Amino acid sequence: MLKQLATHPAFRTASVLVSVAVAGTLIGMGWEEARYGGARSELERAESSVDALEQEARGLERSKHDEAVLARTLSYFPPYPNAGRPEALAADYLGPDTPIAVAWFSTQDSSDQVLMHYRQFLLGQGLPVIGLRFNDNAGYVGYWVPKTEEVRLMSTLRQGDETIVFVSSARMARYLERAGRVPDGVPVPRGLQDAASLSLRMEGATNTTVTGRLHDTTLPDVEQGYRELLRGEGWAVSEVRPTGFQATEMTLTRKGLRGQATLRQPSAQREVQFHLSLMRAQSAP
Incomplete structure (x- = not known):
């Protein structure tokens, strides 16, 4: 239940x-x-x-x-x-x-x-x-x-x-029925499911939030795969630090873009929750 x-x-x-x-x-x-x-x-x-x-x-x-x-x-x-x-x-x-x-x-x-x-x-x-x-x-x-x-x-x-x-x-x-598509250029882990996204336009910038889940996996596997994906797409990953026993937080940057990603694995579950907040300047490519 x-x-x-x-x-x-x-x-x-x-x-x-x-x-x-x-x-x-x-x-x-x-x-x-x-x-x-x-x-x-x-x-x-x-x-x-x-x-x-x-x-x-x-x-x-x-x-x-x-x-x-x-x-x-x-x-x-x-x-x-x-x-x-x-x-x-x-x-x-x-x-x-x-x-x-x-x-x-x-x-x-x-x-x-x-x-x-x-x-x-x-x-x-x-x-x-x-x-x-x-x-x-x-x-x-x-x-x-x-x-x-x-x-x-x-x-x-x-x-x-x-x-x-x-x-x-x-x-x-x-x-949410129409929010399952992740916007182009927003980096998410491969295999992300139950995705939901929200983009809010502000003066000079757009904030996009994406959430979702990865099933039948572990936090270390998802973190490793996500970091490899980010490096391959030209993102700089900094301030990678554990926020808890089963959670990791990282900052992502690229020209005109800055994001904060959190990966979290609930206790005793083979599931990882994903949350990304990405700020894009109007001048960003």
């Missing part, structure tokens, strides 16, 4: 929605800042402080659109202790057949603290919990509503001393 739930198309939504965290962060910080490692001039920092003060002076009123987005997301989860004010991020940008809403808030607590808090809440409610910890700084936890095939998630992304938490609610079954 658990294996059937794990491979249900609705559960593939969870990994796809994690890309919202990456895209939302890059939209908020700007592509230039992301590309140059977050470095900003003294003038830019001063301008940012002035903008923040002006926004505070204008008050904290929300638009009807933002209130609707928050209602579609936050109403399914209790408020997180020690969190900042939640804000709407986006809604219904994948087409009329894919209802989706995303909000976010920040906290000083770690990614693991947030994920464990909501996991315990969901288990206490008797809900069918799904979740994945990509590394110390990112993961998600949530649940699936069988009647509507809606997935409701809390996704985390740690940056410095702050954790950004993205709250999403989506019915993406129809989207």
Whole structure:
């Protein structure tokens, strides 16, 4: 039963929605800042402080659109202790057949603290919990509503001393039916199955996320084969490091392209989960 739930198309939504965290962060910080490692001039920092003060002076009123987005997301989860004010991020940008809403808030607590808090809440409610910890700084936890095939998630992304938490609610079954094709030029391991991809266009760049599984194999075999494939296609692989006993994370770079790939093997299973987030500059070939 658990294996059937794990491979249900609705559960593939969870990994796809994690890309919202990456895209939302890059939209908020700007592509230039992301590309140059977050470095900003003294003038830019001063301008940012002035903008923040002006926004505070204008008050904290929300638009009807933002209130609707928050209602579609936050109403399914209790408020997180020690969190900042939640804000709407986006809604219904994948087409009329894919209802989706995303909000976010920040906290000083770690990614693991947030994920464990909501996991315990969901288990206490008797809900069918799904979740994945990509590394110390990112993961998600949530649940699936069988009647509507809606997935409701809390996704985390740690940056410095702050954790950004993205709250999403989506019915993406129809989207996943057409999302199985991996875009050209996106490197994935040979034999990847149950693939799902999501591309989000931003100013100056496109973020593409691909998830999938490799069956009847082991983490070392997949990692070796994937690294050989990347070298053969001209990718530079750096910062290869184990993120856990059965997980590996690597950074991929090529002219105008930068990606983060995670390979993970669940305990006592001959299956490897794959997750790739790839940023492509508009000037990239």
